Amino acid sequence: MDNTSKNIAIRIKNVTCSYGGKPAVRNASLDVPQNSICAFIGPSGCGKTTLLRSVNRLNDLTEGFALSGSIEINGENIYGNDAASHVEALRRNIGMIFQQPNPLPTGILKNMYMPIKAHYTGEKKYFYEKAVEKLKTAGLYDEIEHRLDRTALSLSGGQQQRLCIARALMLEPKIMLFDEPCSALDPIATYKIEDMLLELKKERTMIIVTHNMEQARRVSDYTAFFYQGEIVEAGRTNDVFFNPKTELLDQYIRGRFS
């Protein structure tokens, strides 16, 4: 990838991860430039989720998890300081979207307020306006305008996932991580989310794990191909998809294995 480090938002350097001594990611290095989307692709169990969750230190919660190497965000090694307040501040500034939409079993607006109320006190009116703005960004507001105080569980799967994205936006993250955000959704819901990703990219850096080759090609600027815990190939998405350097990647793209 680009070697100019001033534009690098996320720099993963020689990262090795293991669960209870069992390695899951081996010596991974990768740079993600500012305001771009990087796709993680590769067969199941090859360590994509593990590396993704290392970027906001969410794996710290998993018993037996260990990481060596460094991940720099805007030049600072996020593993350089283990204080709880430091880790919490890191997570607060990174939005994360999970594979299964995970709204809380409470009202739509309450879901929107949850992250912001956890960190700030403010006027209800301000929270409300911000929530409406983010719901609009997620293209959800027009659909659910009249039932904002209904339970989030009454939304369809696609709407729930867009609600989760809108909710994550409440804290204005400059970095967002998506772990197979569309794998539980139908094609139309998937397109809506992809459109949103392209919109969000204008001022955010994002990593998306996906099993959908089309999706990786449509939305990402860069692609990293994982195999058995290693990043085998990484580069501009066009190069990776149209000029694979390794036999392995070539076969994977052609759907020879998954």
Next chain:
Amino acid sequence: MRLKKYIRDIPKALIYLLSAISVAVIASVFLFIFHKAYPVLRESGVSLFVTGGFDRQIQEAFYSANATPMLEFGFLGLISGTLLTSGIALLFAAIIGIGASTAICEYAPRRVSAALISVVRLLASMPSVVFGLIGIITVVPAVEKLFVTTDRQIEYLDFFQMSGRNLLSASVVLTFMIVPTVVSLSVDAIRAVPHSHRETGYAFGMSKAGVIGKIVLPVARPGIAAGLVLGAGRGIGEAIAVSMVCGGIGFLPNASLGFVNFLAPTLPLAAAIVNKSEALGSFAVESALFACGAVLLIIGAVLSLGAKAVEKKMRRMAGYAD
């Protein structure tokens, strides 16, 4: 063919029959209680609920001739005793129970929490007379030592005879009894909160305490509320243990006494039935005690309707309503 059809219908018929029997049994219990209570309910009318004086009345009733029974009662002291003991106990139990279940589920090491949970479940199934004994042996002397001084006894002699058996002791013993129920249901509810909800909170940079307070407990709230409702039911209906430590006199709280109200004897409805059951031979006493039972049933019904209404409102506030 015909035979086959009959055989196929047998289980269904059996289920209908059994449900009919259980409904009939419950209905006849109700009818029996209200039938026995009717003389007192009829003679006392509304004043049963708004006047006191049970301790004196029950004695008069005992000595009244069966031909001219004394049937006018005022249960206000008993009703307030029931509501106060269970209300205070429920408040204590909510605080202790939610705190304890949070500690057990979220902070205790796995082995410790497993051990604690088995202890709690054991306590929840302990016969109430054991709690009464523990109350007599530990709570009553402790309350006596801490709060009941000779000076105080003399000062309030005009109102009541102060001892360690009082509203406070009864509420504390009830708390002991309710806490295991609350903890046991709350633990189940907290454990049932999916890991993904916690992860959501952590991913937003919330601290562990924040995740517990803002996500885990709110999501577990229906289960915790169910524990509290069960606990309230147990508190209202508890007779033996409370009768052992309550002082046996239906003193009506008096605002001018303030904290000292807690040191006054009390007599909840269920405990009254136990306390006065030796006098059951008299027709009037019998009717009065069945009236206690009837009022208990009414309170229970009102509270369970109230709990339903509150639940509905909470669900609506939480956005469940549809």
